[in-house]
Amino acid sequence: MRLLRPRDLLVGLAFAALGAFVVVEAAGLPSMPGMGVGSGLFPTITGAGMIVFGLLLALEGFIPRAVATPAESVRPEADAGGEGDAPPAPAPLDVPFAAVVLSGLVLVILLVAPVGFLLTVAVYGAVVARVGGAGLVGAVLFGAVTSAGLYAVFVHGLGVPLPRGLVSF
């Protein structure tokens, strides 16, 4: 048997490992005396399912994919479970952009409480816009105005106590 899709194998094994973890953790949860059910019953079923289907997916990595028949090709690429669930054609990740977006979010998490929403989110928005191709002045103005707008709507309009930090109004 030859490995045709290493990613199927890896993802399948990752799910199986998660399932094993869930089953082991669930085994330590208490049961209701005399009832046969407990906190761990449903997680055990979930974990067992992950192990079985994770191993099946791993196995699929060794099996050639079927060529779509004309009838099958009518089927949506997106599935029927809802529009957000369309498995897209694998597109190359825009690494610099993704790095800015994700590391920026980590910084927002760390700084939003001490520095405040207004300043942190303004800088984040400006940096994302700039990296996306906006001009420097436009990006800075955009970040400041949008952050102030969101702050005004959520704090003064909806009464949400966003972190005030260094700058607020």
Add this chain to the structure above:
Amino acid sequence: MDVFLQALALVLSVETLAAIGLAAAFGLFIGAMPGLTATMATALLVPVTFYMDPVPAIATIIACTATAITAGDIPAALLRIPGTPASAAYTEDAYGMTRAGQGSLAIGILISAATFGGLFGFVVLVIAAPALARFSLNFSSFEYFWLAVLGLSCAALVSSGGVARGVLALLLGLFIAQVGLDPLMAQPRFTFGSAELSGGIGFIPAMIGMFALAEILRSGRAGVPMVPQARVTNPFAGVLGVLRKYRLNLFRGAAIGSVIGALPGVGGDLGAWVTYSLAKRTSKTPERFGKGHPEGLVEAGATNNAALSSAWIPATVFGIPGDAVTAIAVGVLLMKGLEPGPQLLTVNPQNFYAVLIVFAIANLLLVPLGLVAAKMARVIFLVPRSYLNAVILMFCVVGSYAINNSVFGIVVMLAMGIVAFILEANRFAVAPIILGIVLGPLVEQSFTTSMMIARGDLLGFFERPIAAVLAVLTLSIWSAVLVAALVRLWARRR
């Protein structure tokens, strides 16, 4: 009658009407923007609904969804970029009409068929939901368990990534729903001693991460040819003639869409593909399909919104959403204390009828708002992607923070966004995860309650007649799918 008047008063309040108008405009903009989906628009609006009364909150979700899905047809027709998976079914025909100088007519057909389909689905909802609710008043935990499992099974098994991926996505959602205190004994599960995790993983930050952040990561900075080559004039000129010519397709599309949308766990996207395919098979001119022929647009366009309306039947009557958008809506209903189920129609019927009235208004609004969106398409398409990405991300931050006024919400949003991006890059579907998160507590509670009633005897799950029918149906679907998968596997090995 009194109930209907109360419902009307709820809908005709300034707050509800303003919510409908603003949400519809927002949905229209996001839906018409190539690459941004209706689910994303809805997910971004949920944090705002947190601070509204129940009826305006649900009205916001309905109006946004209906307009975003219809607006998704505009880039399909003008740019050959489908706004939703459903509109992908007929994109070739819509764009073919645009290339033949009939882009306005294509948009007009799609908007009109969607309006008709939406109103048809609304009538089905009005008739079917109360009847089903009365029927389901005698449901016990056994029936709810099998119904939820049936819905989840359908969602996972029709997933295009394959059975294994669909089921794994669903199990992941169920696992996420288990984090926190368990509903039976209030024991902390998978919390690692964290006080924040004891409260569970918030559905809203998770959903924002999976739909909005993952989508931004996926689309990146990449630009698409944004400027359509066709100018949109009056999209409704000549539409009536086309609809009259293909009236059978119009009614059939709406009827089939209503049935498919009402199936728990199936959702509406499949409907447009089914009816487009049916229209082609039964057409006198099947060779013209895919080249700018309006017949498929009429049938599949009507299916789209009919399914959208009828998907609310299982969502409101049983609390079993059909797709990601109704899963979000069920989440909002729960958040507002309007627990879906027959009680929604019996205890507070004015709220249920208000939801119905909002459906009618949202579908009627499609005509004027669709006209505006079509006319403004060039302007909408020219909004720079750099600013759009930034504003969506800023909204993600404030939305996931605002739910619990906690930075932990942003952490959940970030983590779920990364997970969803990785899974989608490996051909996993996200909707089963969301359905798993939303339905997880219901499935677990009905399962453990049933186990206690049956004293651990699994045969007890088959003793009540309706539960037995649902169980047989669920197990038959699983058997059929697994046998088909084994046969395919065997054929490939040979």
